[in-house]
Amino acid sequence: MEKWFVSMKKADFNQIAEKYRISPILARLIRNRDMTSDQEIDFYLNGTIADLFDGMLMKDMDKAVEILAEKIREGAPIRVIGDYDIDGVNATYVLQEGIAKLGGDVDTDIPDRIKDGYGLNRMLIDRALDEGIDTIITCDNGIAASEEIAYGKKQGLTIIVTDHHEVPYLDAGSGREYLLPQADAVIDPHRADCDYPFKGLCGAAVAYKLVEALYEVMQRDVDDVDYLMQNVAIATVGDVMDLVGENRIFVKQGLEMLKRTNNHGLKALMECTGVPVDRLSAYHIGFVIGPCINASGRLDTAKRALELLNAPNRREAVMLAEDLKALNDSRKEMTEKGVEEAVEQIENTSMGEDKVLVIYLPDCHESIAGIIAGRIKERYYRPTFVLTAGEEGVKGSGRSIEAYNMFEEMCKCRALFTKFGGHKLAAGLSLKEENVGRFREVINELADLSEEDMLPKVSIDMQLPLPYVTEELVSELELLEPFGKGNTKPVFAEKNLKVISPKIIGKNQNVLKFRVQDQRGNQMEAVYFGDAAACMEYMRGKPEMSFTFYPSINEYMGNRTLQITVTNYQ
Template identity: 75%
Template structure:
């Protein structure tokens, strides 16, 4: 059962409203997002590209820039090695496009998810050596490839790491010992010795900072790389980074650029998925465009997504976009089957008593393990690992809940893995098949999760009677966009609302439409997109209900009317 609570943060809402010419409702919503000081509020509402920090503040950025200046001058062969997800593909594109604009001899390689696994490996290094590569730059990976980078250095390669993942560490009696790879430069804002003011960047943003710093150092035309910001926006949203600080500025600016993108591949993808260009938002990246880019690395090769970004011919772009959309459609189908199997397994075994779910689906396509883990987490609100059978042993992906730091917990049983890495909320791993049961036992023994931790909390911004809603308020709420992780869509609540004539609509029967009426008889349209049958059944038993919602404007046949979109009910 969910626990609803109203966020009660204190501030002089009327004073903030007067200073920034906003309503007290908006002032409260901003305070609820922990934006407190005047400078923060100003940047939150009106932040521009000039508020971004100087990338040279990152540890080793100066070394990376110096090395690349020298290599470009000598026409040394440079290879960018990215990752196969949306962040890695866009980071690879940014580095390749940015460096070639400076006259660098640069190409890219992206590991194959199934054959190579995550990040840099010996095969990729041997291939680079065979191809006469002088310098490797990693992006969105490399921080955990200590042995591989040692090997590359022994073979005479110059290696620059750009990454945004947590730094691996060992727990010792003296405290944590961080294990940086022995690269020529390691640029990662999570380095404990990095003084950069914002550590929440994605891999593509770190890559962009490097390109920007290099252009400044070489006194090149910065306007040439400004458009790469749209790729930072796609990666930031697609990799589910917090939309605060610099990320908010990147995404805001990048979304505007995307509406008028000159990239043939992105234009074709927007068109073939039917995204409304003028209303393009972070939602469309997260749930429409992003999954298509990710699908190529999951079911085929991420090089196909990179080819889309590189496409110069509109016809070729349209063909590649269509292929990615088809791949994503089959990925959705495989996901549904995997989720069904996982739920069946949990419900019919002792798994459902575990606080951390470890589900082994040997026949599942390993590339969708993370998506299935995310869906299972949503259903049971517990940390979830989904493991699948791989060429060598078992591979898996984990998705976590707010009170469980997945990467730190895995560090406590690291000897069970042949490879692992990740963040607080998501992780990836490889292990021998015989360790699966031991892993389930150990990760649960180590877990200190309480019943309270395992109760999903619904954080409501404020109780707001429907009489307060207006189209003007809906327009004002747009100033808080882009919405996503770390800057969630405002959530209001109201109780004792009467439900009138609920009916299920839509060609997939997945929309519940009804009206709500308050104590004074004011009525308003409402829609719900969750488990519509369960909600309809619940409505049949209750005279009055409580809802959490956000207000929207519904446009139909040229008529604009106010409605609420229901998120939770009871």
């Protein structure tokens, strides 16, 4: 069961439509995405690179740029230290590429997920010192590494932090006391004293802003690094940032650049994964290209994904791209196996009655615990933790539902963990093996979730009668792209539809094709991707049904037909 509700946000849709030369349907969809002022609507529909904010508005940007310009002129050895995920790898590449093009002596280092864990650690600092490095720049990490940075500073290193994570704090009696690392410059839009207007950037976008500012200060043409926006786009979508404000422009422009990229590695990766380059969308980054880049940090070393971005020629690029695709394929297989084992535990034990699922899969690779937790959460719509046996004790990841603040609930039983962190919807933790059963008991005793909380919610933009589904509407909806977190694909709905001649097609038998007919006799092709057999079974004997859908055009053998792609049914 699901709970469907329609977003009814009020506005003068006809007036908005007239002003921006769009249909009232589009005006309503934009209003549903919380755009109210003229400025917001204009930025959403017409924003371009020229509307991006000046990176110099970020606190400490001036300091960082001054230090780097000097280090580049002196030829001092600079090391970029990133993170092992898609954002960290792209941020590392952006800084390395930008500094190298300015003539800087620059190299990179990325921690190993299993051996080093997340972020800057002493081993990485010692390695830099042994190799004669003068300056470290962090990207997509560093804001929480106060101790490590103090250690590096004591050893005489110059350290610049660029990050986009929340600043750690202590709850003092008089409010929050923020713990900023004592680096030479700390650039993070989440700093309480940073006036930068847009806080939602990913790590690679912050790195890009630094490169841009550096080019201006060193009197070089900023347009020469525009192409790095393709890396910012990949990181923004891959790190699941909200596609609003500046992120929307970065992704829109970056996708266009990616279609005609000169980067050997990205070209080879798009070829070997078979994405349609001319119709490239945020979806392809999120579900095809991104997972291949992430797989190297999960199952091997993220340095391999960085090598792909740096590939000097096509031959090497193709080899590296195929390696990453193979890694991602084995990550997929491991995920499927983990999901099967988890479902078996839930269905065959008392765990099925728990409000919070705590699943222990000792043999599962720790790097995919979060992916499995996400899949189980979607299937059962309950907060889910997946735990695996680590080198010391048990490690795990959690994924949550809207009604359950995972991090706050974990704070209530923090004595059980050796380490934990996270936010409302996702978390990571370590604990001793003997505490696994206790954790499951306690987190469930604490859980105050009603039956209603555990019903998936489907938010519908508007009811749309079939005659309104036209080619003009389908092409107009492209103005709302790129779609993703924070700017989801519109959801339309219609009720009292009769289903005509449903049939299951596709080589995996996972597509259901049928026609729908409204009460006035209007008909339209419909298609449903998912558990086609269950959907067909549900349709049996029902005179009429309601569907949520997105309109599209099906092109087949040169014929174009309008159709609706069904997402939910009841």
